Amino acid sequence: MNRPGRELTGILLVLAAVACFAALDTTTKFVSTGVPVLMALWFRYMFQAVATTAVILPMHGLKLLRTQNPKFQFLRGILLLMSSFLAFYSLKFMPVGEFTAIVMITPLAITVLAATSLNERVSPLRWLLVFGGFAGTMIIIRPGDEAFDWTLLLPLGLVASNAGFQVLTVKLAKTEAPLTMHLYTGWVGTLVASVTLPFVWQHIDSWQLWAGLLFMGLMGTVGHFLLILGYARTPAAKLTPYLYGQIGFAMLGGWLVFSHVPDKWSLLGIALIAVCGAAGAWVTVRENRVLMNPPASD
Helix, strand or coil: CCHHHHHHHHHHHHHHHHHHHHHHHHHHHHHCCCCCHHHHHHHHHHHHHHHHHHHHHHHHCHHHHCCCCHHHHHHHHHHHHHHHHHHHHHHCCCCHHHHHHHHCCHHHHHHHHHHHHCCCCCCHHHHHHHHHHHHHHHHHHCCCCCCCCHHHHHHHHHHHHHHHHHHHHHHHCCCCCHHHHHHHHHHHHHHHHHHHHHHHCCCCCCHHHHHHHHHHHHHHHHHHHHHHHHHHHCCHHHHHHHHCHHHHHHHHHHHHHHCCCCCHHHHHHHHHHHHHHHHHHHHHHHHHHHHHCCCCCC
16 A cells, blocks of 8 residues: 555544544443443453453464563553543543543643653744643633532543653653553553452443443444554654544534533633644644754755
């Protein structure tokens, strides 16, 4: 397949992946009404761990378990488990579309983390986009509004843990195979969540809830596989703008399942986050091109 064809395939795979993640979040909100959060979290990770192991271990053998950084693999798994817990808990209280929009400021938060922790230079335009993204978040949360509730701050904790997860992923990707990271992430989340399972387990009578738990596991597993396939075909900087398609899918899911339509202020905040995030991705592409093709000196 030629390069444009590979890149288009990568874009379509990523769009399919974020559609899966939006379906996962929508189903999580539905399941959270009748299943304890930690129980649902365990089920989601167990499904991913078992399915991933069953599919990729026979193909690649035990060499897939080799890692140069077991401590970082464990820490990465803990950070993703923390992100998932905050996501599940947030969705008990928040509409899916607004929740997804807030979470999508993660790339902008990584910019701040890179500047403060990694001492990377950040251009004024990037800082402006970061400010715009956080302004959009504040419009959605509206801390001074009479309808404000502390649970609206949960996605901000998710953004922080997810930003740490992404930075660690970039570090590990230099020495670790993507499928190895995916395998360890699933099992770390499963084993840690298993510790809490005896304390939160409850009997489920509803077949709809069982179907929801199975669908959550399926969408999480398929979504991550599609994402890996997409990034294998297309540079990450080119794919980032399409990740914001998850907001649209999430709003559609919230409308179809819960008949929820964001109010005008939430729509404004969502639009501001999407524009600033996509613009940040465009700036990344432009900066990478400059680095790869520096202007000729006289």
